[in-house]
Amino acid sequence: MNLPPVLAPGGIDPRTQACSTAELGPLKLDCGVVLERITVAWRTYGTLNADKSNAILVCHALTGDQYLADSHPVTGKPGWWHTLVGPGNLFDTDRYFLICSNVLGGCMGTTGPVEINPQTGKPWGLGFPVITIGDMVNAQALLLDHLGIEQLFCVVGGSMGGMQVLEWAASHPRRVFAALPIATSSRHSAQNIAFGEVGRQAIMADPDWHEGDYHSKGTNPHRGLAVARMAAHITYLSEPALHKKFGRKLQNRQNVTYGFEADFQIESYLRHQGSTFVERFDANSYLYITRAMDYFDLAAEHGGKLANAFKGTPVRFCVISFTSDWLFPTRESRAIVHALNAVAANVSFVEIESDKGHDAFLLDEPEFHKTLQGFLDGAAEHRGLLPGRSVDS
Amino acid sequence: MSPSQLRFDLRLIADMVAPKTRVLDVGCGEGELLKFLRDTKKVDGRGIELSMAGVAAAVRQGLSVIQGDADTDLKDYPAGAFDYVILSQTLQATRNPREVLEQMLRIGKHAIVSLPNFGHWRVRLSLLAHGRMPVTSSLGFAWYDTPNIHLCTIDDFIDLAQAIGARIERGLAIDSSGQIRPFTPPDWKANLMGENGLFLLGK
Structure with missing residues (x-):
């Protein structure tokens, strides 16, 4: 990345010019370090309804960012899920309020090793504490507090985004109505x-x-x-x-x-x-x-048994995998499904036929999109979110 | 969906399910029964289906269905998780029917099972007259490509239910003209006249 790490006071940061940022905190990390203040950079699409029940948190993958549906401020390329977001679209911005924040540790405006360490006035570099998927989720939870959203209608994400979805459901089950972990795993495999x-x-x-x-x-x-x-x-x-x-x-x-x-x-x-x-x-x-992905092991966080992570969960799950994904193969999704069945959770599981590998979740896969749509529509109906203009304006 | 649009045998199953209960439909296909139970009886339904096309179609309708197998996946569920576990026209296609039935009654308070009756007079007559494996309207496969690897008669099923300590709360024999005959075992007429059998089991 060729961006100036230290911006002159009052300088415009192109990474966050087209999104929102806020100073939040404190955030206690899994490694024990407490970050007194963190910056979170995020984008929203659609409008939050009066009872704040229509929010969808979209969790991005390893190299993704908050620019879900609009052009990337550095590369100018369209957002990574732009084909799915918009009025009347799968993620219907007339119905839902979408939030996508840059993860903790990221480099698009949320606190990470590229940002300035307030203690030293220099970029954190390797002085930045090692973070986990749980820390990323807790940073997102601070953002939800900031936005006044008590419960998300849905948390969705693929790959590392799916890890965040699972962590959300396990750590903050009351704050999640529906969870869509896609092409993911409850732990990073030795191969990964x-x-x-x-x-x-x-x-x-x-x-x-x-x-x-x-x-x-x-x-x-x-x-x-x-x-x-x-x-x-x-x-x-x-x-x-x-x-x-x-x-x-x-x-x-x-x-x-x-x-x-x-x-x-x-x-x-x-x-x-x-x-x-x-x-x-x-x-x-x-x-x-x-590193955060490597450390992710939801079963280990819950006494070695994955089912314990979801005991008594009220969350509705839809787990999706792709036949040709060898990075996060279907058997890992199936392990999640078995754990959810073991606690009689409400779960759907679909393996989508695709030859596109792990990246299928970012590509035009009509069967995948129909499954997403069906699950979202069903969950929205249960949540009492009406189709189309549900926004109280 | 109105009751008249639901497949006849599924409607009989739906009639056995009390409203606002928890139901697991094993081999749910595209979720026809689950959708009907959700829409008309406010049932909290889940499904297991072997075919991915069936699962995808069910999930697209907002139903909670997973891809899985009656033989292997029932053991994951905790005991007493459901009020009813339904197995429609599938028991005869499982590898281990006894274990499947035991699992159904472990995870459900009730089990609802429907099956083609190999004791039906047409099947008996067909074997007697032709000396070949019967191919009838409810058993429409040649012996070498049938998924039905564990066919049984209504009486055989009753024996199995008794062997695993299940209580038969209701038994229905459905003849080829669609006539429904409630029966209490032992009932030789049910086993002769019923083309299909439908059972509500309890513990």
């Missing part, structure tokens, strides 16, 4: 920790990383971060999807060059993914957020 570690080591091996102190050295470990992104990106796809899209096709050439240029389209594609990612993401944030 392994991929996280590859990414982190790539960043740390970049000489421009400087033990995380690159901001004050005026450098940026963009090569390491790009490699981390490239490796991770492979895990978001599937072998059939890669084969279908790229096969062994060559990039703008007839023959291989007997060198190490990007001969193959897949190489060129990954390099592009890496180089565009570093424009909008901070390397230290990547370390912290992947």
Whole structure:
């Protein structure tokens, strides 16, 4: 990320120009550190109704951010779920009030390693405390307090967003009416920790990383971060999807060059993914957020038994997985469903047929969207949220 | 949905369910019965369905349905979680019918089971006359591709219910013309004339 870490007083921060921010806190972290004040940056879509019952919290994934449905202020690209949000759309902004906040540890305006440590006046860097999925959720809970929302109609998210959804349901069951964990797991698997570690080591091996102190050295470990992104990106796809899209096709050439240029389209594609990612993401944030995912283990937080996390839960769940997702495979969703059944929770579970791998939750998958719609409509009916213009204006 | 639009056998099952109860429909298909029970009896319903297409269709209607299997997934639920556990035209297709029935009565106060009756006179006559595995309107598969691996008669089912200590609270025999005959076992006529049997079991 090439943004100035230290902004002059009164300077305009492009990352948060088009969203809301607030100073909240204190926040006691799982590691024991207390952050007296944190900044939370968020976007909302739609209008909160009079009894504040129509709020949906959308939890973003590892490299997502609060720009759910409008163009990204740094890259100019459309929001990561923009096709699903709007009047009359799946996330109907005439019916629901959507909130999406940048996670704690993120780099789009919420407190994280790229922000200024008030104690030192310099960016936190590796001085930032290690955070967890639970800390991210507690930061979101502070935001809800700030917005005066007692109970969310729904919490939804995919991948790391789904981890937050599960954490919300487990830690704040009374504040959640319905929960939609998508393409996720109740704990990061050994394989996922392994991929996280590859990414982190790539960043740390970049000489421009400087033990995380690159901001004050005026450098940026963009090569390491790009490699981390490239490796991770492979895990978001599937072998059939890669084969279908790229096969062994060559990039703008007839023959291989007997060198190490990007001969193959897949190489060129990954390099592009890496180089565009570093424009909008901070390397230290990547370390912290992947660590938070590694530490996530909902069963361990509840005496080693996942079902204990949901005992007596009033939350309505809809668990969704994708057939070709090998990063968060269906069996992990099924484990969540088994735990929910064990406490006789209200749960739906659908495995969507898709060859698009883990990324399917971000892509145009009509069956997935119909399932989301059906569950949301059913839950809204139970919550007494009317279709269309439910807003008391 | 009005009662007349609901499939005949599902309507008979729905009649056995008291309003505002908790129901698990095992093998719920696209959730036709659950939807009917929700809309007409304010039932808190859940479903298990093997086919993903069925699950997706049910969830799209706002029903709480999971993809799963009667043989493997009933053991996850806690005892007494439901007022009724329903198994419609599926028991004969399970790998272990005895265990499935026991699980149903563990997690539910009642079990509702409907099944095709292999003791029906047409089935008996077909085997007697042709000497081949019967293929009838309620058993429409050739022996080599039938999902019905544990076919039984109404009397066989009654024996199983007694063997696991279940109480038969209601028994209905439905003949091929749709006539419903309530019966109390033992009843040789039910086993001969009923094309399908429907049971409400308790503990």
